[in-house]
Amino acid sequence: MGMSDNLPAALARWSPWHKSSKGLVGVEIGSEGLAFAHTNVEGGATKLSLCEFLLNQDGHVPEEQFRHRIEELGLTGCACNVVLPPHEYNLLLVEAPNVPAEEMREAVRWRIKDLVTTPLDQTLIDIFHLPKDSSRSGTPMLYVVTTPSETVMETIRLIEDANLTLQYIDVTELALRNLAESVADDQRGLALVKLQQGRGSLSLLRHGSLYLSRQFELPYNGGLLDDLPEDQLVLELQRSLDYYERQMGQAPPSAIYLCGENITADKITDSIRNSLTANVDVLDMSSSLSFNGDVDDALLQLCATAIGGALRRPEVA
Template sequence: MKLFRAKSRQYEMIGVEFTDEGVALAHIERVAGQPPRLVHAEFIPCEAGVAVARLREKLSSLNLKARQVTVLMPREGYQLLLGEAPKVPAEQRNEALRWKVKDLVSFPVADAVIDSFLLNESCSRGGVPMAYVTVAPRKDVAQVVADVKDAGLEMVAIDIPELALARLVDNSMDTTRPVALVHLVAGGGTLVMVKSGELYLARNFKLDYNGGLLDDIPTEPLMLELQRSLDYFERQLRQAPASQILLCGENVSADKISEDLQAGMGGRIGLLDLIAVVSKSPDIEEHVQSLCMRALGAALREEAVS
């Protein structure tokens, strides 16, 4: 599945992510021949029950009602599974996968929304292609659709955080050689591997990191999680080692990358450079950006724009 490239025209896109702590919002403008511009980014702290109303109020104050939006599925609202793709025509793959994963999900698969994409053929096992499949309860997808409508936006796509993060990498650098992006939040993180503009690996993990301004990144546990992911990428998917390992997320800064972490990762580790992804308004604070990374990745999606 190609991560989405620039089109030769001007348009806007909003990315939205609902979390347990609030709503992340990113507003992108694109003009042909120029890098995308992050016009506004904001995290609105609030309880889940009032999130839609707070988002609607904010959009109204910014004069952004009725704009197109890519919204992210809440992390607890879907499962992302990796396995062998069934040998059926492409138009039948999702339905075939529905029954292939029925024992791997925690809800009735008959009432699930299924989507999938194939990994690059270099990841095949014994000639059998591998596929990622996203499985979500239909009621949860319907709730996301209703929330977007209630907020006064025009939904063009529902995305998942893993693809949003991979899009940040693909928009910021050459991925001819594999690049890993690690997004850290309080309690855990997500690692994605991108090569030649395609998502090859996505993995979520737990980590004793509180996400505060003064909280250190636990070096040894993070190195263990990184090594597990990189070993799987190299040995099971038979890919070359990552050329770079980029960090981003809640209050992730250069001073939190310890010498031990650098040494343990062979000097390949650094921060995601947001300036390489977008130009941005000067009034957007670094802390706010760190809370809106996945929303920004959603706003960079272009395939669904008409």
């Protein structure tokens, strides 16, 4: 069973708030539906005001429903951060070319030209640097994000049609970084793992910086009653941690947090916990995020990436 088979109607919406166009809306347009969340600053603290998930209709993004909800909630004109889901982009780890900063993107473009499937003139490219200590050899490393121009233009159109003000376009890894910073202590390093139907992604973070990101296939159906595939999941996590420690010269993370489709504490078995040296737990958003009223944990998990998008700080890349 997939996610759409297990999503009760009551979990699709949480909006106990007053109308306001301030703050930031985070949006993720996924293969199963559209998730969005809104944060606002109250008394110097960032609060989660709402999160909702709108299921796709006959395989299509519920654009009209999204536009109506934005209008009903009084979010028209609100600043927006769209988070691209992993299947919409490639994330490539490469050595940083030895060129001036203003020439970096162009140099990277030619370095990865044989690694992308779309023509370069139809591909948008962005970069973000890894911390200086991310390479045992001392070689500066960076991540290159590539996505078809058409994908971004379609995303911009959807946001404009919903009468939101697009300010940022992020990738899942950076949105989850924002979320991890808000709900967990990453000073000793942590791994954040998002699990969805058929796939997973892992981000290794420390001091607010992304050190390593991996995406992998996983035979997980994402349903409420579906168990996690223990052996495959542990193997993927061990591979990532081994690379992080041996190739990047980093100390093991203090914790591994899982989030995603119908991820609950009872799915993390003793076998999973005993196979990994770091403590493994569910990412607890309900006790860490500040919000008004009650919100179901399942909905928070479903909207995790959108919430991370809404937690983006303007000064952070």
